[in-house]
Amino acid sequence: MHLHKYEKVWLVFGLGSLVLFLLIIGFAAFWKGTHPQSHIETIDPQNVEANESFQPENLGLTEVADGKYVVNMVASAFNYDFGKEDDGTATKTIRVPKGSTVLFQITSKDVVHGFQVAGTNVNMMVEPGHISRFEAVMKNSGEFTVVCNEYCGIGHHLMFGTVEVY
């Protein structure tokens, strides 16, 4: 098949940039370990308490080492369960100091949800039957809105929370 000379140049240039681009994201993924979240860890959506992380008393923020935190959460239509405050009321805000490393762990009791800390890289799908995890360093201080960004029903836009980095 005949290819025009300029077309060959154009394709070589295009393919060259494509290869370079794929090498960069491949390097980031396999050498730097920055894959999107994927853990292939399953759970019974009708009995999430069977997993220690999602028992009611373990929900919410825990400091596991100096500057290292874990947040366990359960999503359901149309609420994020961040555990309870000392006085028994539901926690609405997660507070962590600036610069801390936070592992967000979440699962769904019912339908598909999203978990996005707007303004950060924390963005996961939350599916019934699976555990979603994402570790992030909270570099900037401020109040970040947590939004459900995957349609979960007529109260979808009422499902949110807050992460405060102080």
Next chain:
Amino acid sequence: MELFNFSKKESRLYMAFMHVTFISLLVGGLMGLLQTLVRSGKYTLPFNIDYYTILTTHGVVLGLVLTTFFIVGFQFSLMGKTVGISGKQLKWGWISFWVMLVGTVLSAWMILTGEASVLYTFYTPLRAHPVFYIGLAMVIIGSWIAAFVNFRQLYVWKKAHKGEKSPLLAFMVVINMIMWVVASLGVAYSVVVLILPWSLGYVATVNVLLTRTLFWYFGHPLVYFWLLPAYMAWYAIIPKIIGGKLFSDSLARLAFILLLMFSIPVGFHHQLTEPGIDPTWKFIQVVLTFMVVIPSLMTAFSLFATFEITGRKKGYTSLFGWFKKLPWKDVRFLAPFVGMAAFIPGGAGGIINASHQVNSLVHNTIWITGHFHLTVATTVILTFFGIAYWLIPHLTGRRLTPRLNKLGIIQTFIWAIGMTIMSTSMHIQGLIGGPRRSAFSEYAGGDQVSTWISYQLSQAVGGTILFIGILLMFYIFIQLAFFAPRGYEEYPIAEEEPDAEKTPKILENWYLWIGITIALILFAYTIPMIDIIKHSPPGSIPFDWPIGRS
């Protein structure tokens, strides 16, 4: 090149598809307008209509009904023009139309009565009314009937023209329909085998991840199913409109073959942030996703080459002189051209969306909505409008008058302006974290959220301008279909240069290309599918109440 003239009977079939297309445009467009108004926070829907009902209507009517009807109708006309249609094929064409239409009505009825507010991607374990799924399955089955009529048309022609090269447009239609059938097998299996029995209550639980994976196996080729008819017009019709010849028959065929191969095995890039799929396989599919860059670059080159060659032949010699002399005042050219221009930022955004890690910044934000309003709702739809300006008068025996041409040009500008405002503000709002698929909400009411709302206001402005564009387009359609003066409008099909190089025979070796396509699909999906089924969690029971069904 021998071209067939349409009989009255034939034209009526093709026009039936066009009527459904433009009614869908009006209905779906109105729903889009209402969405932007609700999201602005200044407007509440009357009669207790739920936001997600109109969101579902907008997505299904425009994304599935309008596109499929236009494409099937347009492709029937291309086949009729280039290889002809027999009486029996015509009858099957009507059967495909009615099956699709009845399916559409069934699904629409369920959506409008609030029994199926599950948006466009079904979202198990949200459970819609079974009739909704049956309706959608019928739309797909109807389109398969059309596909097999198209395959038969080319087969019959080939038998009568032994050893001859098939007409380019017929070849392209067959490629697009092969892709459509192979891709929709996934969603048909998901709907018929997994979701429908579960929705009817015969099966207790459903594997959510499996239904999602099968949906996206179909969901990405679907966007190429929209795009390829636009490419057909760019490759083989626009050159004729600007007074030129086909750039290269073989190049066009090769581009279509590559699109067939690389559009199907890439669904995981829609599922990059899902927990249940192995990251290595996600990466492999990301790489395969980017292979469609090759035919896209080939297309861009060949289009601009046609523009330049045509201009130079007319005697415009300076470096860009040919560009000025393109027929800007001909809406049959202008509308698709604006669509092509929108594809440059649209395609660049697509590269961002599909990029393994970068995706997590924009995943499920309204950036994505902005992206496909550029690609599908501008590139594809403006090209479809560009086709409609000559196809409809050709079918109805009328003329595109200078006045309607002028209205079309105004329509194109209105569309470009409205979409620039709406899509740009969607992209920006997405980058700062605004979610997609959400009704108006102040969330916790922080500073972050107030910045989103200002962009939602500008989306309402863009949406309103776009709706004016839709009303104008609908008016033009009615004029072309019923009121324009009688006459003859050309069906523009570009011819090859007399001294064009011979197209290699291998490009028509269907066994080879379909074989490679299947091999690629098996490579990209077999192991992850085994993974998904082997590591599947306990299934999900159905949920009715979250979508407002009691």
